[in-house]
Amino acid sequence: MQLADQDYLTVALPKGKLFGLSADLFAKIGYTAEGLSDKSRKLVISNDEKKIRFIVSKTADVPTYVEYGAADIGIIGKDVLVESQKDVYELLDLGFGKCHVMMAVPKAAKREKLADYAHTRVATKFPHIAAQFFSQYGMQMEYIKLNGSIELGPIVGLSESIVDIVETGTTLKENNLEEIAYIMDATARLIANRVSFKLKFDRINTMVQDLRQVLAAQAKA
């Protein structure tokens, strides 16, 4: 099987919490494939009748697959998309996976103003988003890139603050952290490769319109 087979539409889906919701959404517009699961050992899962193929990848890699054209379209959180700085089409806000990116500090060590944190250390999975945010305030920071358990940073004295995503705020509370600055909202987005969007325009556009209808119906219900 040649992955570059042009009759197929290749969709990159992220493992983890967005996977199930994404797969359900595609199923609603009639696109699914046997054995589609993020636990599957198979990396590429095709539906030959519908000429569609899913690849399941690590979250942060989805924009890369799409930018290179290895996948035509993908679903990814806006936070990861902005952080990746990839040149892709952002076609649709899918509404789910809602969270926001913010800055938090230990309650006990809270300073008066944001500017008081200038030149301190920030632990984050999102150094680009964080740098963009702080540069608006003319603040230079030291970014410490972590790949998980960001809250640990201030607790063990690795950093003075964190920039991370928050859904409910429970994790922050449990770790005695307090949100002091809102940075951006994030939800799941449908993205497309810039060439695929042109060369497979009719298929992708039909899919976008179908997804829009499903989303609109869900919003009403």
Added chain:
Amino acid sequence: MEKEKLVLEIPYGTRDFLFAEASCKRDIETKLAGTFRQWGYDEVVTPTIEYLDNLTLGSSRSLEPQLLKLFDQSNRTLALRHEMTTPIARLAASRLKDEPLPLKVSYISNVFRREQTQMGRQCEFYQAGVELMGSASAAADAEVIALAVTCLREAGLEDFTICLGQAEFVNGIMAQYNLSADTQAELQEALEQRNLVAIDALVDQLDLPNNSKEVLRQLPLLNGGEELLQRAYDMALSEQSRRALDNLSEIYRLLRSYGVAQYVRFDLGIIRDLSYYTGMIFEGYTAGLGFPLCGGGRYDHLLADFGNACPATGFALGIERVMLALQQKAARPLAARKDVYLGYAAGKASEAIAKAAELRQAGKVVEVALRPETQAEAKEVQKAKAYRELVYLA
């Protein structure tokens, strides 16, 4: 004392082209140079370094961080050229000022940009292209597009699509709704970032009737064959947008005469730097390559910035991208042609030289041994160097 280790790295974003790649690159460039000449485009070679001020003249400040810079002996800032259109505009306003119009110029050269490198995108890369200056007619635009198609075909590609749009169409739509300068800028930014979600959000906030909002939302989705022009015509109310569509249908008519219309699709949401382009814009894509092969359009203001107001149109093609597409098409690494390895026994050296001359005359790629060899030795060399055939003079 330990001897210092040699540094054998090359700078970030640059690359060496070895035999097969270099030969493929040379072949493509030779074919393109021939095509440019046949179409009456004269080649120019300009300096790799220019004054920074010249390169950034007329373009937005956002360009500057992309340029590779250095200083000259009087401490003026120099930059490596990031494309060839600006140096050619400089030439057109200076040494080529009195040439009869239209002026048709071609180039094949390396250009430099600070980039996050990836396959097909390097800091130093090679471009071939043309600029046609001194004509505002659709005939000039059609010629440039037809030439781009011819170049891709000459290079060996068949399976590609040219998407054709018009900067004035988008500008006209925005003007017709009296959008504020801020809103226009935001909308353009969202278009250039290919962010349809931001466009939707922006449009939702505007104080416009619903059908007008729908027109703005549809902008990036106006993609289709000839029938799209009629659909767009019904949407576009302003004179400016309709003129843009008329211009496109005229270009398309001419492309039919050139016999290349089958490669062309309309894409009115095509997004290239909208502050720079003033008329038709196009990009060429091929399946399996995640970025455009070539791109171009009409830029009537650039030459005015050099004090020589003059309409102009042109295109540039990425040579490495064409190479990638060819490689993908062939589904194997590119190889340089190697026909004959010529070995000989002792005392046959002059005979071998004469034989090689004869074979080369017949168009073969021939390597002659530099000393007598046994037939078995010659066979080894032929295999190791991947020559198709061994000629041995016993």
